[in-house]
Amino acid sequence: MPQADTPAMSNATLKELSAQLAAKACSSVELAQDFINKINILNKDLGCYVTVDAARTLAQAQAADARRAAGNAGTLTGVPLAHKDIFCAKGWLTTCGSKMLANFVAPYDAHVVERCDAAGMVTLGKTNMDEFAMGSSNETSFFGAVRNPWNRERVPGGSSGGSAAAVAARLAPAATGTDTGGSIRQPAALTGICGLKPTYGLVSRYGMIAFASSLDQAGPMARTAEDLGLLLNVMAGHDARDSTSLERLAEDYNRDLAKPLKGLRVGLPKEFFAAGLSADVQKAIEAAIAEYKKLGATVVDISLPNMGLSVAVYYVLAPAEASSNLSRFDGVRYGHRAAEYTDLLDMYKRSRGEGFGAEVKRRILIGTYVLSHGYYDAYYIRAQKLRRLIAQDFVDAFRHCDVIMGPTSPTTAFKIGEKSSDPVQMYLSDIYTIAVNLAGLPGISIPCGFDGDGLPVGLQIIGNYFDEARMLNVAHQYQLATDWHQRAPAVSQG
């Protein structure tokens, strides 16, 4: 009988853990304890988790075991996961990677946390992230950088870098993330795991600390496409507390996993394979496309002519929304308040000046500028118009193909510190992911190889609106034929 402390346990997928629990091969408490032990050993060095609370985790695991004993267990009851620290979780410190919220204990659960809890899943802790989800390297966190488990001198990507690194290092079998401009897909690519950004509106944003509300979307991070579907089944669903949450019938996102890919039309945008793409990444993506051809797919050349504008458009719209969303952090209601001040205005200034880091301040300044009288039409309105054109490019492209494929990130994991002093270089790491958010489309990243330094490469699959089941099918069939997703960094097997 497998024991909870065998290395195989932390290597298991959600699906395997679900089966083990159902077969009573282990208990949820044993499983949680196994992960807690591993976190205690590795987290100091990797920095994946900001908060762990073993007593809370084990109490939840005990409740899951009791639920199973009572015959009420669902598929994921007793299975552990980690939550990005952007999700409010009742009684848990919820920092959003910021000094501003370093002492904030959430008084309520985000919709996503509520859904995972209701399924009986067990929270292992809250994961590190770029401050207020602004970043692509997890270096802007007040709690320090996260290290990439494949190479500790490299970034794990961001902003869901803690979630990605935790899953890659086998410190959680799955995690939640959020993706405003690539923050699920890019860190998934850089750490060799899978991540899915759903269609905008599929997962409620209630209780998810807002960055850019028209782009923010929560999604699952895990090691297989099938696990992404299992977790998305739990996370998705209408919620009246988020006005952009869509009223759609519940669906099983894994219903089409077994479908053969014969006849699948894969669109390859020429803009994805242009200057700036690293040769190693290009090679791995081309090999993946060749594999898809073997699986019966046909390749269609397409164009997304306005995609080149997406980073510029995003860096007007996202900061504009952020400057408004972050105005609530004033040191009055919650969050950091300066110890000394002369009057109300001085208190705001000092509290915000001390509470926010440099990248967040940069965004607030840009956002306030583009929204200001006199610049609003020139920047904000213009960016909105271009957003429409970028979205229209995808509508046109999907007339000729079923899914679009390309790289998730132009490079593999870069060195810690390499881009932190050059914001524009950092912003360009999301060149392949941002247009998807601007269009509100779903996108997935799955591992498809390694570069010459042994760092993982991610393949991005973009689907049409609400086509998550097909995307998971496309990803799953590739994972049946290849084993990139099963490779583990050495640190995770210690």
Ligand code: GLN
């Ligand atoms: N890296 C992008 C940014 O810094 C995207 C972040 C995200 O998706 N949360 O804004």
